[in-house]
Amino acid sequence: MRRRERPDFFPPNVCPINAKANTFYGIMFDAGSTGTRIHIYTFVQKSPEDLPEVEGEIFESVKPGLSAYADQPEKGAESVKTLLDMAIDAVPPHLWKKTPVVLKATAGLRLLSEEKAEALLSEVKEVFEESPFLVPEDSVGIMDGSHEGILAWITVNFLTGQLSGQNQQTVGILDLGGASTQITFLPRFEETLKETPGDFLTSFEMFNKTYKLYTHSYLGFGLKAARLATLGAFNMEVVDGQMFRSSCLPKQLEAEWHFGGVKYRYGGNKEGETGFKPCYLEVLKVVKGKLHQPEEIRGSSFYAFSYYYDRAADTNLIDYERGGVLEVRDFERKAKEVCDNMERYNSASPFLCMDLTYITVLLKEGFGFRDNTVLQLTKKVNDIETSWTLGATFYLLQSLGMTY
Ligand SMILES: Nc1ccn([C@@H]2O[C@H](COP(=O)(O)OP(=O)(O)O)[C@@H](O)[C@H]2O)c(=O)n1
Numbered sequence: 001m002r003r004r005e006r007p008d009f010f011p012p013n014v015c016p017i018n019a020k021a022n023t024f025y026g027i028m029f030d031a032g033s034t035g036t037r038i039h040i041y042t043f044v045q046k047s048p049e050d051l052p053e054v055e056g057e058i059f060e061s062v063k064p065g066l067s068a069y070a071d072q073p074e075k076g077a078e079s080v081k082t083l084l085d086m087a088i089d090a091v092p093p094h095l096w097k098k099t100p101v102v103l104k105a106t107a108g109l110r111l112l113s114e115e116k117a118e119a120l121l122s123e124v125k126e127v128f129e130e131s132p133f134l135v136p137e138d139s140v141g142i143m144d145g146s147h148e149g150i151l152a153w154i155t156v157n158f159l160t161g162q163l164s165g166q167n168q169q170t171v172g173i174l175d176l177g178g179a180s181t182q183i184t185f186l187p188r189f190e191e192t193l194k195e196t197p198g199d200f201l202t203s204f205e206m207f208n209k210t211y212k213l214y215t216h217s218y219l220g221f222g223l224k225a226a227r228l229a230t231l232g233a234f235n236m237e238v239v240d241g242q243m244f245r246s247s248c249l250p251k252q253l254e255a256e257w258h259f260g261g262v263k264y265r266y267g268g269n270k271e272g273e274t275g276f277k278p279c280y281l282e283v284l285k286v287v288k289g290k291l292h293q294p295e296e297i298r299g300s301s302f303y304a305f306s307y308y309y310d311r312a313a314d315t316n317l318i319d320y321e322r323g324g325v326l327e328v329r330d331f332e333r334k335a336k337e338v339c340d341n342m343e344r345y346n347s348a349s350p351f352l353c354m355d356l357t358y359i360t361v362l363l364k365e366g367f368g369f370r371d372n373t374v375l376q377l378t379k380k381v382n383d384i385e386t387s388w389t390l391g392a393t394f395y396l397l398q399s400l401g402m403t404y
């Protein structure tokens with residue numbers, strides 16, 4: 001896409017409040033499988049040649065996610081309205097009409113029937129149309145899995161300064177959601193391009209450059225979907241009262257869990273084995289042979305966020321505020337520690353052993369990372385969330401001609 005000049009109403013030297021003429025806003029909703037979030041971004045375009053700068057972000061979230069309202073679409077839309085009301089206060093009234101609002105749903109809605117997903121999205125669209133903001137065409141929809149990874153890659157590489165200037169040393173990203181997981185990187189070797197199935201490679205244009213990225217979203221491989229798969233309950237017609245058991249859970253545990261509007265009963269292996277070894281084998285069945293393993297990533301380092309971050313922080317592998325740097329084997333060490341002392345860790349979450357084991361298996365046996373592959377765990381860079389939503393907002397502004 002060609003660079004477009006934004007109209008300059010005031011030449012810089014006569015602009016009354018110089019700084020404000022080039023400030024604009026974008027509102028992006030992330031309708032994830034476990035929660036709905038609003039990101040209100042403030043941008044400043046200092047000159048047409050430079051990338052826009054992100055001046056700030058207002059972030060708020062609600063739980064559960066839209067998919068939990070599969071049978072009450074109006075209630076689902078109400079949760080979006082609560083968040084959108086925040087934007088009324090955050091954006092100056094004279095810019096409301098120029099500020100686009102968009103909602104992209106991810107794996108939670110991908111897993112619902114088309115009819116239920118559509119009902120939810122059309123209620124949300126109504127909420128948007130009643131608001132004073134700019135509602136572009138296709139403002140509400142389910143995002144393509146490949147875009148989810150690419151846009152998160154754009155966000156992280158933009159925030160770490162890799163998309164401007166020469167010498168770009170881009171970083172790969174790993175996102176682990178509730179219902180799906182993404183891997184995205186810019187291949188450096190010809191071999192990778194040759195060995196990779198075509199639907200894992202996508203060309204993407206952003207900020208006047210084209211990037212040919214390796215990206216894939218694995219539906220059903222998010223942390224919570226993987227819990228169900230390990231329990232043998234994923235995509236199953238659950239019979240009333242049916243109990244799902246696993247060696248990854250505390251022996252005496254019996255409880256209930258709601259996900260995607262369905263109730264599951266689950267528990268530990270009362271009589272049988274428990275602990276890291278049997279748990280690893282159980283989880284391995286869910287992962288083994290299901291993911292493409294690009295050779296090139298074994299020796300590279302990746303940015304990892306979402307549940308990778310949350311579980312690492314929950315178990316003190318990293319600091320909750322600052323994040324940290326880990327190796328794949330750190331997750332394995334912690335999984336062993338938790339799974340082999342399950343009763344002690346019980347209070348935090350009964351799924352902690354299963355979650356850490358899943359992360360270990362996904363990284364090692366799923367993607368094929370080495371034990372010493374380095375992971376940079378990051379929630380924010382320069383105070384902005386490392387989420388696909390920033391990349392999606394850039395893409396939106398570009399398509400509206402508000403930036404290039
Ligand atoms: N802005 C956000 C949004 C989600 N997340 C994390 O993403 C995970 C939940 O994923 P999700 O609800 O977006 O599920 P998917 O629809 O992506 O599968 C949790 O670990 C959240 O803490 C985050 O860290 N920051």
Ligand SMILES: [Ca+2]
Binds near residue numbers: 032033106178306
């Ligand atoms: Ca997500």
